[in-house]
Amino acid sequence: MPPLVELKDVYKIYKMGNSSVHALDGISMTIEKGEFVAIVGQSGSGKSTCMNIIGCLDVATRGVYRLNGRAITNYTQDELAEIRNKTLGFIFQQYNLIPKLTVIENVQLPLLYAGMRESEQRKRALESLERVGLKSKAGNYPSQLSGGQQQRVSIARALAGNPSVILADEPTGALDSRTGREVMMFLRQLNREGNTIILITHDNSIAAGAKRIIRITDGKIVYDGPVEGDVTVMKMHGAGEEAPYDEKAKGAT
Amino acid sequence: MLWKCFKMAVQSIISNKFRSMLTMLGIIIGITAVISLVSLMEGLTSEVTDAFEEVGIEAISVNITNRASTVELPVEDMDELAREHSDVIRGYSPSVTMPAYIKDGTDTLNSSATGVNEQYIDLYQYKLMSGRGITYIDVERMQKVCVIGTYIAKEIFGGNALGKTLQITGVPYRVVGILEERGDSTKGSEDDSVYVPYTVAAHTTNTRKINNYIVYATNQETVEAAESLIENLCDKDIGDDDYYNIIAMKAIAESLMGILDSMEAMLVAIAAISLIVAGIGIMNIMLVSVTERTREIGIRKSLGAKQRNILTQFVMEAGMLSCIGGVIGIIFGSLLAIGAGKLLDMNILPTLNSIIVSFTVSAAIGVFFGYMPAKKAAALNPIDALRYD
Numbered sequence: 001m002p003p004l005v006e007l008k009d010v011y012k013i014y015k016m017g018n019s020s021v022h023a024l025d026g027i028s029m030t031i032e033k034g035e036f037v038a039i040v041g042q043s044g045s046g047k048s049t050c051m052n053i054i055g056c057l058d059v060a061t062r063g064v065y066r067l068n069g070r071a072i073t074n075y076t077q078d079e080l081a082e083i084r085n086k087t088l089g090f091i092f093q094q095y096n097l098i099p100k101l102t103v104i105e106n107v108q109l110p111l112l113y114a115g116m117r118e119s120e121q122r123k124r125a126l127e128s129l130e131r132v133g134l135k136s137k138a139g140n141y142p143s144q145l146s147g148g149q150q151q152r153v154s155i156a157r158a159l160a161g162n163p164s165v166i167l168a169d170e171p172t173g174a175l176d177s178r179t180g181r182e183v184m185m186f187l188r189q190l191n192r193e194g195n196t197i198i199l200i201t202h203d204n205s206i207a208a209g210a211k212r213i214i215r216i217t218d219g220k221i222v223y224d225g226p227v228e229g230d231v232t233v234m235k236m237h238g239a240g241e242e243a244p245y246d247e248k249a250k251g252a253t
Numbered sequence: 254m255l256w257k258c259f260k261m262a263v264q265s266i267i268s269n270k271f272r273s274m275l276t277m278l279g280i281i282i283g284i285t286a287v288i289s290l291v292s293l294m295e296g297l298t299s300e301v302t303d304a305f306e307e308v309g310i311e312a313i314s315v316n317i318t319n320r321a322s323t324v325e326l327p328v329e330d331m332d333e334l335a336r337e338h339s340d341v342i343r344g345y346s347p348s349v350t351m352p353a354y355i356k357d358g359t360d361t362l363n364s365s366a367t368g369v370n371e372q373y374i375d376l377y378q379y380k381l382m383s384g385r386g387i388t389y390i391d392v393e394r395m396q397k398v399c400v401i402g403t404y405i406a407k408e409i410f411g412g413n414a415l416g417k418t419l420q421i422t423g424v425p426y427r428v429v430g431i432l433e434e435r436g437d438s439t440k441g442s443e444d445d446s447v448y449v450p451y452t453v454a455a456h457t458t459n460t461r462k463i464n465n466y467i468v469y470a471t472n473q474e475t476v477e478a479a480e481s482l483i484e485n486l487c488d489k490d491i492g493d494d495d496y497y498n499i500i501a502m503k504a505i506a507e508s509l510m511g512i513l514d515s516m517e518a519m520l521v522a523i524a525a526i527s528l529i530v531a532g533i534g535i536m537n538i539m540l541v542s543v544t545e546r547t548r549e550i551g552i553r554k555s556l557g558a559k560q561r562n563i564l565t566q567f568v569m570e571a572g573m574l575s576c577i578g579g580v581i582g583i584i585f586g587s588l589l590a591i592g593a594g595k596l597l598d599m600n601i602l603p604t605l606n607s608i609i610v611s612f613t614v615s616a617a618i619g620v621f622f623g624y625m626p627a628k629k630a631a632a633l634n635p636i637d638a639l640r641y642d
């Protein structure tokens with residue numbers, strides 16, 4: 001079986017007048033099914049570009065990206081859209097729910113674009129909402145929900161299409177620390193259930209909730225390994241931090 | 254999917270009620286103008302058609318313009334022509350106009366009498382209210398008899414005129430028939446008329462030859478054939494075509510209809526300009542809408558929306574905006590047309606055709622002017638769109 005996500009010597013170069021900026025400067029990584037990886041970096045490090053490429057929102061200037069063993073090169077916008085629809089689930093910092101659609105309609109969107117029948121869409125969306133504990137809010141509008149609830153709706157939306165990879169871009173960035181921990185706990189829960197999760201963050205304390213860390217600085221990977229081995233994270237939290245993290249989150253719910 | 258798009262378009266229009274209303278206003282005004290103007294012109298056209306049908310669209314008038322006694326189109330020749338070609342010519346009548354000072358005691362009624370033959374009343378589709386028409390015997394024997402309209406009957410005799418004597422320019426005529434009312438029994442209307450045998454009229458006016466004829470073709474299709482027969486006859490009898498003219502009612506009707514048609518086309522063209530302006534308004538609003546919803550488009554694309562999904566959504570929205578405007582315009586325009594009809598005392602109703610065309614045009618405007626903004630939305634880069642605030 002090929003790895004789920006495989007980047008081989010990937011470059012992303014932006015032309016800016018005469019000079020060119022290497023947002024990604026030869027990155028290689030492999031992520032297997034069932035992993036929970038945090039891609040960590042300061043703003044401008046290239047982590048967002050990395051996410052865009054993994055998320056098929058953008059294509060590499062050079063290098064090979066394989067998703068499910070399929071090389072993502074020379075695809076049209078529409079073909080990329082289809083790959084995103086079928087294999088990826090996005091969770092964004094700003095939730096990115098469409099305000100004039102109800103909660104369930106938001107969750108249905110990826111299924112709608114997958115060409116699913118309306119009744120099937122509703123069924124799947126309700127199941128997905130049930131997993132995040134918001135089935136009762138199906139008919140509400142996003143503005144009627146709290147930030148944490150909105151983020152759970154966006155998780156439900158990411159889950160609805162049963163994707164191979166869940167990409168979470170700063171999922172706790174807009175939340176207070178308590179609801180942030182709740183969301184993290186939920187992501188860990190999803191990971192335990194077998195989902196592959198890639199978390200993009202600048203926050204080391206959030207990254208500590210993942211199993212593996214890929215640290216990017218100036219477009220290059222400076223660390224790739226288990227959480228325990230990452231010097232920056234360990235300096236802040238220590239090796240035994242993971243267990244109490246869980247308990248704290250449980251206590252909050 | 255299409256149904257979903259439809260629903261989304263409705264939601265979007267409703268969530269921006271005021272703006273949608275303003276956008277539609279252009280289409281509403283344009284379609285209202287088109288519908289009401291077309292209906293008005295159609296009403297006018299049918300009014301004119303009715304008027305021609307009353308006179309008879311198959312009528313051809315022949316006038317000899319040269320008064321020299323050698324230039325003549327004898328009644329016998331015309332009679333022979335009509336008999337030989339009864340398949341194209343239904344009938345004819347000489348028409349000799351003479352001034353008529355109709356004496357009523359001390360009052361003088363200033364009217365005119367027309368000398369005709371026995372066919373005239375039938376050709377003109379007059380109906381007799383009482384008595385009889387001018388007969389062949391009246392013409393042959395130059396009997397001083399007359400058939401009068403209701404206006405004359407009312408003014409001179411107070412209604413019951415049959416058998417009474419009428420003084421026309423000092424000569425007494427016996428009233429043998431009264432025509433049914435055709436106009437409104439006022440002066441100058443068709444009911445203000447006196448008909449006498451043409452032989453009498455010619456004698457009275459001292460004209461030895463007949464200068465005017467009215468000829469009726471059997472139907473509208475034979476008008477041209479009848480016209481050319483008459484022309485041949487005139488050519489033979491008179492020769493110089495400067496000396497006579499032949500005017501077919503049908504040709505006049507057609508040229509009048511042509512004028513009305515081009516007037517209608519011009520009015521519609523002016524109204525159509527407002528539709529183009531309205532279309533630009535829709536395009537403008539759709540461009541604003543696309544910019545406002547850049548983030549939404551980004552979200553949809555990140556979730557797997559293809560270009561055509563986004564395109565359909567926005568084109569549908571623009572199309573619907575202008576269709577709703579079109580329907581409102583059709584309603585307003587129809588009401589306006591009916592109202593104007595009541596005011597002008599004409600029977601004006603919007604035609605089904607103009608309604609169908611208006612609706613199609615408004616839908617087409619929406620799709621046409623909505624396409625460019627929609628294309629722009631569909632082509633947005635999802636990364637930039639997601640980052641847009």
